[in-house]
């Protein structure tokens with residue numbers, strides 16, 4: 204008998220969305236529980252960073268979205284979503300996408316959880332520059348990473364771009380037309396539509 208993986212996720216986490224989308228694309232049976240990370244002390248035992256996503260598989264805990272996606276890929280009966288022919292390029296694309304998510308999350312926390320007078324405008328500016336510069340960079344690589352086969356780097360980019368539009372701005376699409384069109388198309392898929400961000404919990 205195998206244990207069904209349990210994915211602790213958040214309602215708006217782009218990292219969690221990347222994992223959920225991967226599980227759907229890879230057709231991996233799993234359970235998902237959306238939790239309020241700021242009130243989930245129980246998670247500390249499994250993940251001392253108390254972060255979503257965190258995956259529990261029997262007596263095993265897998266932390267970090269990248270490890271979780273790799274795990275789903277390893278147990279799936281479908282073709283791998285990690286392209287062998289451009290493996291390192293795709294790993295780099297995942298890292299850049301993670302960076303966009305990280306900067307967008309930090310920016311949102313700075314702007315929504317810190318009283319306006321205490322907000323660090325230089326930091327906000329820095330987060331925004333990194334996000335926009337990364338998106339421009341991805342647009343230049345468009346022909347390399349958008350292929351007929353859906354791969355993990357594409358899933359990561361889609362989650363990062365959609366999160367940017369959700370929390371920051373969709374104006375990135377004005378100078379990145381290929382990515383804008385591509386995102387419009389990929390978000391029509393059920394795996395994106397069924398994982399849209401929900402209502403966020405208050406940072407505390």
Ligand SMILES: N[C@@H](CCC(=O)N[C@@H](CS)C(=O)NCC(=O)O)C(=O)O
Pocket residue numbers: 213215216217218219240252253254255256266267268269301308
């Ligand atoms: N490197 C981690 C980042 C996960 C992450 O930043 N999760 C956020 C939600 S988007 C979180 O749990 N934040 C709560 C906290 O850090 O206190 C991953 O890829 O899974």
